[in-house]
Amino acid sequence: MKKSILFxxxxxxxxxxxxxxxxxxxxEVNSLYxxxxxxxxxxxxxxxxxxxxxxxxxxxxxxIEGATVVLSxxxxxxxETLTEKGSGVYTSTLKGQPGxxxxxxxxxxxxxxxxxxxxxxxxxxxxxxxxxxxxxxERFLFADLRIQDTPDENSYxxxxxxxxxVGYRWAVMNDENNKNGELQQxxxxxxxxxxxxxxxxxxxxxxxxxxEIRSIDKLSYDYLYSxxxxxxxxxxxxANFTGGCLGYFSAYHIITYRYTFRRNExxxx
Amino acid sequence: xxxxxILLIALLPVAAVAQDTTTVKGEQLQEVIVNAxxxxxxxxxxxxxxxxxxxxxxxxxxxxxxxxxxxxxxxxLPGVKSESDASSSFQVRGGRSAQNGILYDEAPVYSIGHLAxxxxxxxxxxxxxxxxxxxxxxxxxxxxxxxxxxxIGRTGRTDRWGGNVSIGLLSAKxxxxxxxxxxxxxxxxxxxxxxxxxxLKMTDYRDNSLYxxxxxxxxxxxxxxxxxxxxxxxxxxxKTALSETxxxxxxxxxxxxxxxxxxxxxxxxxxxxxxxxxxxDNGISFLGMNIAYLxxxxxxxxxxxxxxxxxxxxxxxxxxxxxxxxxxxxxxxWKNYEKEQRKAWDNSAWLNWQYTPVKQLSLSAGVRFTAxxxxxxxxxxxxxxxxxxxxxYQRSKNKPVKTHMTIEPRLSMVYQPTEQWSIKAGYSRxxxxxxxxxxxxxxxxxxxxxxxxxxxxxxxxxxxxLGLFYMTPTQDYDFSLEGxxxxxxxxxxxxxxxxxxxxxxxxxxxxxxxxxxxxxEFCARKNTGxxxxxxxxxxxxxxxxxxxxxxxxxxxxxxxxRHDINIVATYQLNDAWTLNATWVYNSGQAFTAPSAKYQIVxxxxxxxxxxxxxxxxxxxxxxxxxxxxxxxxxGKLTRExxxxxxxxxxxxxxxLIRFEDSQYGRGTxxxxxxxxxxxxxxxxxxxx
Numbered sequence: 001m002k003k004s005i006l007f008x009x010x011x012x013x014x015x016x017x018x019x020x021x022x023x024x025x026x027x028e029v030n031s032l033y034x035x036x037x038x039x040x041x042x043x044x045x046x047x048x049x050x051x052x053x054x055x056x057x058x059x060x061x062x063x064i065e066g067a068t069v070v071l072s073x074x075x076x077x078x079x080e081t082l083t084e085k086g087s088g089v090y091t092s093t094l095k096g097q098p099g100x101x102x103x104x105x106x107x108x109x110x111x112x113x114x115x116x117x118x119x120x121x122x123x124x125x126x127x128x129x130x131x132x133x134x135x136x137x138e139r140f141l142f143a144d145l146r147i148q149d150t151p152d153e154n155s156y157x158x159x160x161x162x163x164x165x166v167g168y169r170w171a172v173m174n175d176e177n178n179k180n181g182e183l184q185q186x187x188x189x190x191x192x193x194x195x196x197x198x199x200x201x202x203x204x205x206x207x208x209x210x211x212e213i214r215s216i217d218k219l220s221y222d223y224l225y226s227x228x229x230x231x232x233x234x235x236x237x238x239a240n241f242t243g244g245c246l247g248y249f250s251a252y253h254i255i256t257y258r259y260t261f262r263r264n265e266x267x268x269x
Numbered sequence: 270x271x272x273x274x275i276l277l278i279a280l281l282p283v284a285a286v287a288q289d290t291t292t293v294k295g296e297q298l299q300e301v302i303v304n305a306x307x308x309x310x311x312x313x314x315x316x317x318x319x320x321x322x323x324x325x326x327x328x329x330x331x332x333x334x335x336x337x338x339x340x341x342x343x344x345x346l347p348g349v350k351s352e353s354d355a356s357s358s359f360q361v362r363g364g365r366s367a368q369n370g371i372l373y374d375e376a377p378v379y380s381i382g383h384l385a386x387x388x389x390x391x392x393x394x395x396x397x398x399x400x401x402x403x404x405x406x407x408x409x410x411x412x413x414x415x416x417x418x419x420x421i422g423r424t425g426r427t428d429r430w431g432g433n434v435s436i437g438l439l440s441a442k443x444x445x446x447x448x449x450x451x452x453x454x455x456x457x458x459x460x461x462x463x464x465x466x467x468x469l470k471m472t473d474y475r476d477n478s479l480y481x482x483x484x485x486x487x488x489x490x491x492x493x494x495x496x497x498x499x500x501x502x503x504x505x506x507x508k509t510a511l512s513e514t515x516x517x518x519x520x521x522x523x524x525x526x527x528x529x530x531x532x533x534x535x536x537x538x539x540x541x542x543x544x545x546x547x548x549x550d551n552g553i554s555f556l557g558m559n560i561a562y563l564x565x566x567x568x569x570x571x572x573x574x575x576x577x578x579x580x581x582x583x584x585x586x587x588x589x590x591x592x593x594x595x596x597x598x599x600x601x602x603w604k605n606y607e608k609e610q611r612k613a614w615d616n617s618a619w620l621n622w623q624y625t626p627v628k629q630l631s632l633s634a635g636v637r638f639t640a641x642x643x644x645x646x647x648x649x650x651x652x653x654x655x656x657x658x659x660x661x662y663q664r665s666k667n668k669p670v671k672t673h674m675t676i677e678p679r680l681s682m683v684y685q686p687t688e689q690w691s692i693k694a695g696y697s698r699x700x701x702x703x704x705x706x707x708x709x710x711x712x713x714x715x716x717x718x719x720x721x722x723x724x725x726x727x728x729x730x731x732x733x734x735l736g737l738f739y740m741t742p743t744q745d746y747d748f749s750l751e752g753x754x755x756x757x758x759x760x761x762x763x764x765x766x767x768x769x770x771x772x773x774x775x776x777x778x779x780x781x782x783x784x785x786x787x788x789x790e791f792c793a794r795k796n797t798g799x800x801x802x803x804x805x806x807x808x809x810x811x812x813x814x815x816x817x818x819x820x821x822x823x824x825x826x827x828x829x830x831r832h833d834i835n836i837v838a839t840y841q842l843n844d845a846w847t848l849n850a851t852w853v854y855n856s857g858q859a860f861t862a863p864s865a866k867y868q869i870v871x872x873x874x875x876x877x878x879x880x881x882x883x884x885x886x887x888x889x890x891x892x893x894x895x896x897x898x899x900x901x902x903x904g905k906l907t908r909e910x911x912x913x914x915x916x917x918x919x920x921x922x923x924x925l926i927r928f929e930d931s932q933y934g935r936g937t938x939x940x941x942x943x944x945x946x947x948x949x950x951x952x953x954x955x956x957x
Contacts, residue, residue: 226766
């Protein structure tokens with residue numbers, strides 16, 4: 001679980017004199033449904049699964065088969081049942097239109113879970129770079145992303161860095177800090193020392209980096225923001241679906257940027 | 270052990286000297302040397318739940334980094350808990366540290382101590398005595414639902430000039446005291462400054478800052494036999510900076526001018542003008558990111574108290590009028606500037622009657638009336654269930670927007686059938702109108718504060734307590750057993766899914782709930798002989814209920830832990846050497862662990878089924894110190910060396926527990942982070 005919480009990991013490593021693994025006697029709970037649903041400019045995808053116990057470290061399949069997923073949009077008078085593709089994935093070729101609000105209804109074992117989201121216009125990326133920043137005697141690697149805010153709207157963004165097709169760092173932000181101007185998101189990636197050690201979490205030469213930027217609506221932002229801050233507070237993200245289903249539904253416009261990480265191309269502050 | 274810890278240890282400590290004499294509150298004109306037998310006072314005082322503390326008791330336990338700290342020593346008393354290894358703040362009977370009211374010579378102060386709270390800004394050289402009211406307080410005090418910690422600054426000696434200097438490696442301090450005008454005007458001046466920043470300049474950390482300073486000034490002017498004036502001033506400042514990247518500063522200022530008049534007999538009048546300010550200023554700036562957070566709490570007020578004694582009756586009556594100014598936040602984030610600052614007029618009046626009809630029985634009954642008005646000028650608003658603003662309005666400047674009135678009855682009694690036994694009982698209601706919000710368990714400069722308003726109601730606590738006290742005939746030992754039940758309404762906490770920086774309008778981010786705590790405290794003390802000290806045991810429960818969290822059911826508070834044991838011992842080896850030891854044991858603190866995990870946005874996310882449902886590993890440590898003290902032949906100079914070891918057996922106690930997964934969500938691990946291993950210290954002190 002990696003997020004873009006600036007300084008937290010550095011704070012812990014700087015001020016704590018010792019870390020060790022401890023045993024916890026976890027209490028098991030009944031599994032819950034989880035939905036991650038999206039409609040973009042390219043199509044519609046819904047992934048359904050169940051929670052797994054915290055001590056379950058197997059590769060066991062937790063996907064949900066046999067659900068009925070219906071997507072609708074009053075503005076365009078659309079109602080479509082998604083096609084089950086296996087492995088808990090349900091899809092449709094239905095493409096999102098900016099300004100339209102989409103509703104989703106998921107039926108699993110006779111229970112209905114609903115949510116809605118409004119499609120946004122495409123985000124605009126200004127720049128993306130990796131940069132070294134020295135703090136105390138340690139050099140930290142940051143990814144520095146700049147986005148041009150969508151004018152005259154309250155805008156929300158979700159940014160996700162993949163490393164070799166595995167989620168690496170993500171964050172959400174809104175445009176309150178510079179409306180209609182350039183917005184900045186910094187991701188703390190690793191330290192020079194960990195990179196030298198070949199730490200599994202540290203970027204290495206030749207890593208394939210994929211950056212996704214989504215323009216999302218406020219409901220999706222609230223959900224993802226709450227997920228971003230929950231790790232420190234030990235709380236769950238706020239509900240996005242009715243009925244107790246975990247996860248969220250988001251109508252968003254996405255742009256993608258690909259990059260091969262080269263250590264000698266990292267900029268100095 | 271990482272480099273910064275090693276650096277801090279290398280820059281270590283200083284110790285200080287306990288006071289020879291202590292003066293007590295200026296309710297009497299004469300400077301009083303507190304020599305009453307402590308055991309007798311504990312047995313016979315009418316107020317249950319009050320710990321009357323002499324600085325000598327609280328400055329003898331071994332100290333972290335050798336910095337003698339009254340706030341950390343208070344944590345060794347029964348019913349009092351430390352927030353964490355990283356904090357000098359304390360929690361009383363299940364309350365949070367933000368529910369403690371700290372008065373320094375009548376002025377309210379907010380105690381973010383030095384080094385982000387690692388130890389308090391109160392210099393022990395400057396303190397005379399203190400009383401900790403554990404939620405049961407006479408009517409003269411208010412505004413704090415967990416406890417009132419009433420600290421009295423020491424006055425300077427009036428017979429001759431003297432002072433001391435103390436030199437360690439973390440800080441140095443000095444004091445000077447004496448008669449500015451003989452037998453008329455006494456002065457005491459203390460100053461303490463850190464050394465760390467000077468050492469940092471000689472290391473690879475030269476661009477960083479770890480600086481603190483504090484000072485106290487007290488003037489005591491005897492106008493005549495019946496009138497006396499006190500001027501007290503306290504300031505502390507901290508700056509912790511990471512090169513030009515991150516900068517945290519916080520400042521405490523407090524001042525009071527007090528006129529004490531003695532009527533015929535024992536009756537007195539005390540009039541006090543006071544002001545205080547607690548300011549925070551934090552910033553981050555690098556790689557194009559510019560963020561600054563500021564906040565403050567300021568007070569200015571007038572307090573008048575009459576203490577009237579008629580035979581077996583004692584009345585305390587008075588009033589206080591105070592202006593409060595709270596800036597919950599002012600921030601600049603890139604090009605976004607926002608500020609929320611509100612003011613209030615806080616008035617209170619009280620009457621407390623103490624009566625001793627017979628030698629065996631004393632009663633104390635009182636009532637405090639509080640009227641707290643949030644004032645117009647800034648915006649106020651209404652919000653919906655989700656915290657969205659539905660209505661904004663603005664009243665004329667300084668016109669009351671909402672006035673909260675509370676009536677707070679107080680009752681306490683002691684029945685002492687014999688010289689050795691007493692039974693005490695009490696009840697208190699107390700309100701608090703400044704609310705602190707924090708995302709984490711301990712106080713930091715990033716805490717936000719707000720006042721009671723049209724949306725936020727005063728926090729109100731009710732507590733009952735019953736106690737049994739016994740003293741041996743020789744008074745060498747005394748024992749106490751107290752039980753309590755405490756309930757508090759309108760406790761604020763952050764909503765799920767928000768942080769302190771989610772919105773400038775803090776009322777949008779919070780939910781109100783209730784808390785309760787109950788438990789028993791046992792304390793055994795040895796008061797005489799070469800070996801003195803105490804053993805205390807606290808058995809306690811602390812719970813919270815907030816609509817929308819844990820299905821609205823009661824759940825363990827994050828400061829809940831069941832057992833606390835403190836053993837404090839001082840051994841006078843000979844005229845030169847004094848040995849001290851402290852052993853602390855806390856059973857596991859409540860914390861939240863995940864119950865399941867799932868995949869979202871290609872990351873594994875934890876699902877938390879129960880709030881604070883798990884227990885951290887137990888905490889325990891042994892601290893020891895040895896002090897060598899010798900007077901020089903002249904008799905006016907005393908040299909003192911102090912050697913200490915914090916956490917002697919180098920146990921890594923839990924400070925933080927985090928959960929981590931492998932890259933693919935397999936192999937969830939719970940990792941415990943510890944703050945301090947063994948920490949030695951040494952200091953030198955010279956008294957003159």
